Amino acid sequence: MTVRTRIAPSPTGAPHIGTAYIALFNRAFAKHHGGQFILRIEDTDQVRSTSESETAIFDALRWLGLDWDEGPDVGGNYGPYRQSERTDIYREHAAKLVASEHAYPCFCTADRLVAVRREQELNQQRIGYDGHCAGLDPAEAARRVAAGEPHVIRLRTPDTGICKIADQFRGEIEIEWETVDDQILMKGDGFPTYHLANVVDDHLMEITHVIRGEEWISSAPKHLLLYEAFGWQAPVLAHLPLLRNPDKSKLSKRKNPTGILYYRQAGFLPKAILNYLGLMAYRPEGDLEIFDFATMVSSFDFNRVSLGGPIFDVQKLRALNGHYIRELTDTDLLESLKSWLLHDATLLDVVRMSQPRLEQLADFVPMIAYLFADGVPLDPVDIDKAGKESGKAAEWIQFVQWEFERLQRWQADDIRACFERVAEQEDVKLKIFLGVFFRAFSGRAVALPLFDSLVWLGRDMALRRLQYAQEALREAGVGLSGKALKRLEKSYRERYVEEGGQDG
């Protein structure tokens, strides 16, 4: 049996450093056994998935050297590797489950579900679906489905007994069936949920080992039950500890740079990132900290994986990166610099932006420096003063951060529209408004054209700069307090997000 592992990111937003972390372990394990590592795109969330994000995932993982043997863009014998192209397969399998009564159609409305949950919260009961439609007569349910009544398909879970999960890192985990509710398998839109799709695909793609984040432990029983219902052999499960923010919460973009592309733009080396990510839960042997992917592959051992939730410490990553930079020969470093950003294609953009403003060639480098930096020296007092009144700058920056995250495409026109929208909402002249942002992004009141600069920097770096600015403002006492941030978020939702809750 050849070992096959996979990474299955969903293309929503910027490719996450956590995805690289999980991918690294999966790839290292597969390669240790001479097996294959597969990339599967989990785009079953029609609302949030974008092709821009999918491309960015390919780009980011490949840059890190985490190549895949099979995937949407390289093909393979188990395709298609994009879940949105496999909907027939899921529908078919869901139908089988309904036929065997391992699953059932549910006609409950979203309103009823909310009401049920609220009552459970009130009575301090366990939260979960109450099984309202589980007892429906199958024939009757089938008639209603045939009549076109809106419905979802739910998994029928046992009411008693315990589910034993053989986690390769943690040993046996026991979860009582009573605590797992009837999970939705097929959504009202005809798309599967993660639970169904991931089980069906892992089986069909002959995945032998599923190494994923510990956030999945509590849904493992549902997955195991599905394998059983289909009469399939379940893959080996292993749950890695989650990467954390300095405050120990799950790593999030609000508190940290989480975009892989940020790290590329900021000049981190792939081998340093891989080494650091490996360090988060693995040591090849004893005190060995500096190691490459090949060492991780050859030494890979489930017993050497540590389980404490590691805090992602950019400072240590930086130190490690410095180590690798120093290890390069001068010509290799020059090549690294060139392939990073100092090549003709990117330089030409910068040349075009700067030309109208140049009086001497010597003006060039100082003028463009902020485009090649991670952070720039900031004057928080000056930034704050650029706002209409003290405190406004921090608010404006926050609104723009949220708008940037929601932007579908990262292009000059969209970015411009984004600034115009916020300036209008905040009732401030664009010229005044942008003053804050020239300072936040470049550290100066004047710089090259803002929107083009942002396109050039990339979304992840743009967001990072705003994060730096917020930190500086906070330190200077003119930033957003926790309370103010909460208030602002509410105001943002009301005024900017037309309808429905947005994700976090």
Added chain:
RNA sequence: GCGCCCAUCGUCUAUCGGUUAGGACUCCAGGUUUUCAUCCUGGCAAGAGGGGUUCGACUCCCCUUGGGCGUGCCA
């Protein structure tokens, strides 16, 4: 609230019953260097608490505490 996971310096970790509890990052001091950085040397700094098991527990078991995740027609 309920379920599950986790627990060694500030941070990442080594230790798989017997160690002065080791290394790395950070910080501090000193040395090399025209400055800085690098590099070298040294230093500060840890087994959450309480019960067991054992001749002997950081290590095994239980409880408490703390933290995390889950509790979505998101993944």
